Amino acid sequence: MPGSTVFTSIAPYIKVILDGLPETLLLTFGGFGIGLVVGPILAFMEIYGPKPLARLAAAIEEVIRGIPLLVLMFIIYFGLPELGIRLTPLPAAILAIGIRSLAYQSQIIRSAVISIPAGQWEAALSLGMSPVGAFINIIIPQAFRIAIPGLVNQFTVDLKDTSIAYAIGVAEIFTQAVHVAQVILDYLPPLLFVGLIYFVLTYTASSLASTLYRRLAIPGLGAGGVVTV
Amino acid sequence: MVFEGLLIIFTKERYLDLFLEGLANTLILTASSFAIGFMLGLLIAVERLYGPRILRAALAAYVETIRGTPMLLQLFLLYYALPSAGIAMSALTAAILGMGFNSAAYQSEYLRASLRAVPSGQWEAALSLGMTKWQAIRSIILPIGLRSAIPALSNELVYLLKYSSIAYFLAVVELVYAGKIIGSETFAYLEMYTLIALVYLVFSLLITRSMKKIESKIMIPGLAVTAERT
Amino acid sequence: MSDIVLRVEDLWKSFGKQTVLRGVTFTVKRGEVKVLMGPSGGGKSTLLRTINLLVRPDRGRIELEGIEVFPRPAMKINKIRERIGFVFQQFNLFMHLTALDNVRIGLIKVKKLPPEEATRRAIEALQMVGITEDLWHKYPAQLSGGQQQRVAIARAIAMKPSIILMDEPTSALDPELVGEVLKVIEELARRRTTMLIVTHELDFALEAADEIMIMDQGVIVERGTPDEILRNPKHERTRRFIERILRRQERLNTLK
Ligand SMILES: Nc1ncnc2c1ncn2[C@@H]1O[C@H](COP(=O)(O)OP(=O)(O)O)[C@@H](O)[C@H]1O
Ligand SMILES: [Mg+2]
Numbered sequence: 001m002p003g004s005t006v007f008t009s010i011a012p013y014i015k016v017i018l019d020g021l022p023e024t025l026l027l028t029f030g031g032f033g034i035g036l037v038v039g040p041i042l043a044f045m046e047i048y049g050p051k052p053l054a055r056l057a058a059a060i061e062e063v064i065r066g067i068p069l070l071v072l073m074f075i076i077y078f079g080l081p082e083l084g085i086r087l088t089p090l091p092a093a094i095l096a097i098g099i100r101s102l103a104y105q106s107q108i109i110r111s112a113v114i115s116i117p118a119g120q121w122e123a124a125l126s127l128g129m130s131p132v133g134a135f136i137n138i139i140i141p142q143a144f145r146i147a148i149p150g151l152v153n154q155f156t157v158d159l160k161d162t163s164i165a166y167a168i169g170v171a172e173i174f175t176q177a178v179h180v181a182q183v184i185l186d187y188l189p190p191l192l193f194v195g196l197i198y199f200v201l202t203y204t205a206s207s208l209a210s211t212l213y214r215r216l217a218i219p220g221l222g223a224g225g226v227v228t229v
Numbered sequence: 230m231v232f233e234g235l236l237i238i239f240t241k242e243r244y245l246d247l248f249l250e251g252l253a254n255t256l257i258l259t260a261s262s263f264a265i266g267f268m269l270g271l272l273i274a275v276e277r278l279y280g281p282r283i284l285r286a287a288l289a290a291y292v293e294t295i296r297g298t299p300m301l302l303q304l305f306l307l308y309y310a311l312p313s314a315g316i317a318m319s320a321l322t323a324a325i326l327g328m329g330f331n332s333a334a335y336q337s338e339y340l341r342a343s344l345r346a347v348p349s350g351q352w353e354a355a356l357s358l359g360m361t362k363w364q365a366i367r368s369i370i371l372p373i374g375l376r377s378a379i380p381a382l383s384n385e386l387v388y389l390l391k392y393s394s395i396a397y398f399l400a401v402v403e404l405v406y407a408g409k410i411i412g413s414e415t416f417a418y419l420e421m422y423t424l425i426a427l428v429y430l431v432f433s434l435l436i437t438r439s440m441k442k443i444e445s446k447i448m449i450p451g452l453a454v455t456a457e458r459t
Numbered sequence: 460m461s462d463i464v465l466r467v468e469d470l471w472k473s474f475g476k477q478t479v480l481r482g483v484t485f486t487v488k489r490g491e492v493k494v495l496m497g498p499s500g501g502g503k504s505t506l507l508r509t510i511n512l513l514v515r516p517d518r519g520r521i522e523l524e525g526i527e528v529f530p531r532p533a534m535k536i537n538k539i540r541e542r543i544g545f546v547f548q549q550f551n552l553f554m555h556l557t558a559l560d561n562v563r564i565g566l567i568k569v570k571k572l573p574p575e576e577a578t579r580r581a582i583e584a585l586q587m588v589g590i591t592e593d594l595w596h597k598y599p600a601q602l603s604g605g606q607q608q609r610v611a612i613a614r615a616i617a618m619k620p621s622i623i624l625m626d627e628p629t630s631a632l633d634p635e636l637v638g639e640v641l642k643v644i645e646e647l648a649r650r651r652t653t654m655l656i657v658t659h660e661l662d663f664a665l666e667a668a669d670e671i672m673i674m675d676q677g678v679i680v681e682r683g684t685p686d687e688i689l690r691n692p693k694h695e696r697t698r699r700f701i702e703r704i705l706r707r708q709e710r711l712n713t714l715k
Pocket of ligand 1: 474479500502
């Protein structure tokens with residue numbers, strides 16, 4: 001098929017694909033949001049918690065990070081009903097993405113926090129700050145800046161992996177594109193189109209992030225992770 | 230639960246065969262796509278650092294395109310869209326190639342970072358001895374850069390192990406697909422998927438452990454390691 | 460063959476708006492040891508790095524044993540560099556290779572010597588710089604700075620270059636390690652190794668140099684035998700520069 005006409009055949013179906021956008025965004029923000037809330041809790045448990053709690057948190061993190069997202073999704077969607085827990089596809093997928101995301105976000109936060117030199121703690125405590133005060137006023141602001149690139153990277157990973165929700169029939173953009181392909185009996189145009197949407201979304205996210213990163217940048221305070229998107 | 234899953238695959242010879250076929254394909258997908266990704270990734274990294282300008286731009290575009298879109302989409306393009314252009318291949322081949330091309334983009338980024346982190350004095354010393362650019366790259370920059378890339382590459386291998394599950398969508402009989410078939414026949418989804426999750430976990434740990442061993446074997450005193458991927 | 464190994468004529472180099480070399484001219488004869496001194500930022504490193512084309516000059520002329528190096532290299536640049544030894548301030552030993560392999564690699568990859576022959580020559584060079592057998596299989600990070608720099612010197616001399624350029628070979632060393640490296644360089648000088656050395660070690664320069672050149676702001680402002688330079692410097696700036704070094708050396712000596 002000549003390049004100029006690649007998209008003409010899906011022109012009537014563009015709306016169908018775009019109809020999946022709310023689901024894609026729900027999956028992304030929902031999953032990433034769960035990670036953003038639970039990830040730091042896990043991280044702080046690992047750093048500041050008593051030994052058994054820290055071990056538990058580390059184990060949870062490691063187990064989740066060793067399992068494919070698709071398997072998590074299947075356990076939640078097909079497996080949990082055996083225990084009487086029935087979720088519809090969208091919440092099941094959000095939960096799976098969220099669980100996977102929290103394990104990675106926990107690691108990002110943890111390495112950001114422990115990369116802050118001990119001298120910062122000591123200086124804050126010497127000023128008379130309480131440990132909690134030192135944590136909130138001194139450690140968090142620095143750690144957050146260091147963690148930004150890693151967190152944004154995780155956001156884009158979550159975004160791209162929303163496509164895996166196709167496996168349990170969530171009507172997100174990838175699922176929609178495949179359905180269109182099956183109707184028009186041609187995969188190339190809808191796949192290219194949906195690819196473009198993903199690209200624009202990840203690109204936008206990482207540009208916004210680098211703007212944020214530059215705005216918040218403090219000389220001498222480096223990035224903990226590598227910006228990979 | 231895991232135990233029950235194990236019991237199930239031993240109830241019928243067919244289940245055991247399916248499970249083992251799934252495991253074999255998962256490992257084949259992981260190993261071959263890593264190998265393809267490494268070779269292409271190294272090529273991309275070296276050309277983006279030392280190659281001609283036009284090639285650099287083209288490769289940068291490739292890397293950004295791959296990293297900006299889902300792997301699942303890339304696999305679908307290879308398997309479902311290419312046949313209309315007259316290129317057809319088996320699902321397993323498509324999955325291996327798709328994962329390999331995807332991994333090449335990521336591996337090239339880790340390798341590029343590691344190669345760039347080799348101190349410029351190493352380069353200057355190599356040239357001063359009379360080495361050509363490619364001799365210096367081959368005998369000095371690569372041996373140092375590749376060593377410091379090991380932790381990142383080891384992460385990439387674990388990543389590929391987990392993402393090989395995406396081949397499920399092309400109906401490749403890998404672990405998840407095998408689990409799905411057995412699960413749907415026995416209605417023991419939870420047991421099967423938990424068992425499979427455990428298998429992934431065990432192999433993730435095995436990979437991480439053995440890469441650490443390799444790393445400590447070929448690591449050299451004073452060599453810095455480039456940042457590990459999250 | 461000409462007696463002149465290195466000829467540099469009216470060499471200029473700018474980095475952006477900053478002109479770092481402003482018409483540098485000198486020659487180095489076979490067996491001669493030339494020492495280049497001068498305040499930091501004066502362009503000494505840049506001059507050395509233009510000679511083996513790690514930095515490309517803007518204009519002027521460089522000849523090595525009568526062969527044009529710049530502007531139009533008469534042979535491949537790596538072939539030219541093969542004939543010029545370079546010793547760096549930061550040693551720059553290959554971090555993934557043992558001391559012995561650091562010396563061998565140029566012989567094998569560049570000179571294409573058979574491995575045994577390369578090993579023999581490498582060991583010879585290591586012995587010359589006083590690196591004993593127990594250190595041959597150590598990696599750079601396991602060696603002291605002084606040992607590293609001596610291996611780097613061995614790496615250079617093993618290639619049997621026409622000339623060796625040294626850029627502040629002892630400046631990165633702890634004071635107590637400077638001596639062992641200077642001793643090696645003095646021995647090379649006694650053996651009439653052709654060398655162009657940038658250093659701040661005045662005692663060494665007075666001892667080992669056939670001629671001292673003082674470079675400041677991109678030009679050679681003064682040149683002569685060590686005696687001439689020390690006793691009646693032509694320029695006020697040179698006198699003050701030498702006094703400064705002498706005072707520093709005295710302080711170091713009293714410290715010791
Ligand atoms: N690659 C470079 N790019 C820009 N400026 C340089 C570069 N190398 C050297 N310079 C500048 O040239 C001047 C001379 O430096 P250098 O040759 O190192 O002097 P010296 O070795 O005498 O201290 C310095 O001001 C330095 O900042
Ligand atoms: Mg200098």
